[in-house]
Amino acid sequence: MTITNDLALANRLADAAGAAIRPLFRGQWNLEQKADRSFVTEADQAAEAAMRAIIEAERADDGIVGEEFGTRNEGAGRQWVLDPIDGTTSFIAGRPIFGTLIALLQDGWPVLGVIDQPIAQERWVGRIGEGTTFNGKLVQAAACKDLAHAVLGTTTPHQFSGADVDAFMGVAKSVAERKIIYGGDCYNYGLVASGHVDVVIEAGLKLHDYAALVPVVEGAGGLMSDWQGNPLDAGSDGRVIALGDPARLEDVLEAMG
Structure with a gap:
C-alpha cells in the first residue's frame, strides 16, 4: 500500500470515529470503569468499532491495536493503533479538548499519525518524512531559544x-x-x-x-x-x-x- 492510500484511509477512519462521537457529546451515554480504573463510555466503544469495521473490511492483513477491543493480527508488520477518545475525562466533562488518535506502525515504528478533535473539527495529520498538516495546511513547530x-x-x-x-x-x-x-x-x-x-x-x-x-x-x-x-x-x-x-x-x- 502507498502512503497516499494509507493517508486517505486514516482520514476516513477519523471521519467515522467523529460521526460516532459527535451525537453523544454532552448527551446521554453509558459509562463503565475498566479494570485499570480508567473510564470508558459508549462513545469510546462506538468510535473504535466504526474504525475497526473499516480496517477489517479493507485491510484484512493489517493488524489492529485498539484501546477498547484489543489486538487483531498481532504479528502483522503493519498495525493500526487506535485510541477512539484520548481524554475520556474531558469528554465526560463536556470539554472539547479530547481527541481520536490513529497511528500506522510499520515493524513497530510509527510512520503515520492523526490527532482529530471531532467537536471543533480540528485535525492534525503527520507522516514520517513529510510535513504535518492542520486542517489541510502545513504547520511548523516553534523555535525555543531558552x-x-x-x-x-x-x-x-x-x-x-x-x-x-x-x-x-x-x-x-x-x-x-x-x-x-x-x-x-x-x-x-x-x-x-x-x-x-x-x-x-x-x-x-x-x-x-x-x-x-x-x-x-x-x-x-x-x-x-x-x-x-x-x-x-x-x-x-x-x-x-x-x-x-x-x-x-x-x-x-x-x-x-
Whole structure:
C-alpha cells in the first residue's frame, strides 16, 4: 500500500470515529470503569468499532491495536493503533479538548499519525518524512531559544509518582511558572505541532496514547523521545517528551536530572 492510500484511509477512519462521537457529546451515554480504573463510555466503544469495521473490511492483513477491543493480527508488520477518545475525562466533562488518535506502525515504528478533535473539527495529520498538516495546511513547530521561556504542558501531575515527580518538577522549575498548562491529553501535542506549546512531558502512557503523536510532532519539525532521549517505538516505556524545538532536548534531560 502507498502512503497516499494509507493517508486517505486514516482520514476516513477519523471521519467515522467523529460521526460516532459527535451525537453523544454532552448527551446521554453509558459509562463503565475498566479494570485499570480508567473510564470508558459508549462513545469510546462506538468510535473504535466504526474504525475497526473499516480496517477489517479493507485491510484484512493489517493488524489492529485498539484501546477498547484489543489486538487483531498481532504479528502483522503493519498495525493500526487506535485510541477512539484520548481524554475520556474531558469528554465526560463536556470539554472539547479530547481527541481520536490513529497511528500506522510499520515493524513497530510509527510512520503515520492523526490527532482529530471531532467537536471543533480540528485535525492534525503527520507522516514520517513529510510535513504535518492542520486542517489541510502545513504547520511548523516553534523555535525555543531558552527553556525559561517555554510553554510546558502535561495532562495531570497525578500521572507522576516516585522519582518521576522529581523529574517533571525539575523541568517545571526551569520554565516560567505561569507558562505551565494542565489538561489537554493529545490536544497538547497538536499544539506543539502548530507552534503554540513548546514542551510536553508525560508518564504512564500506553502505545495507543503516544503512537499517533510521533509523526504529528516530528512532521512539524519537532521531536518526540522517551525520558532518555531515545526515539519512541512500540516497545517504549510510556514516559515521553515532546519538543517543538529539538535543540532543547539536552536542556530538558538535564533539568530532569
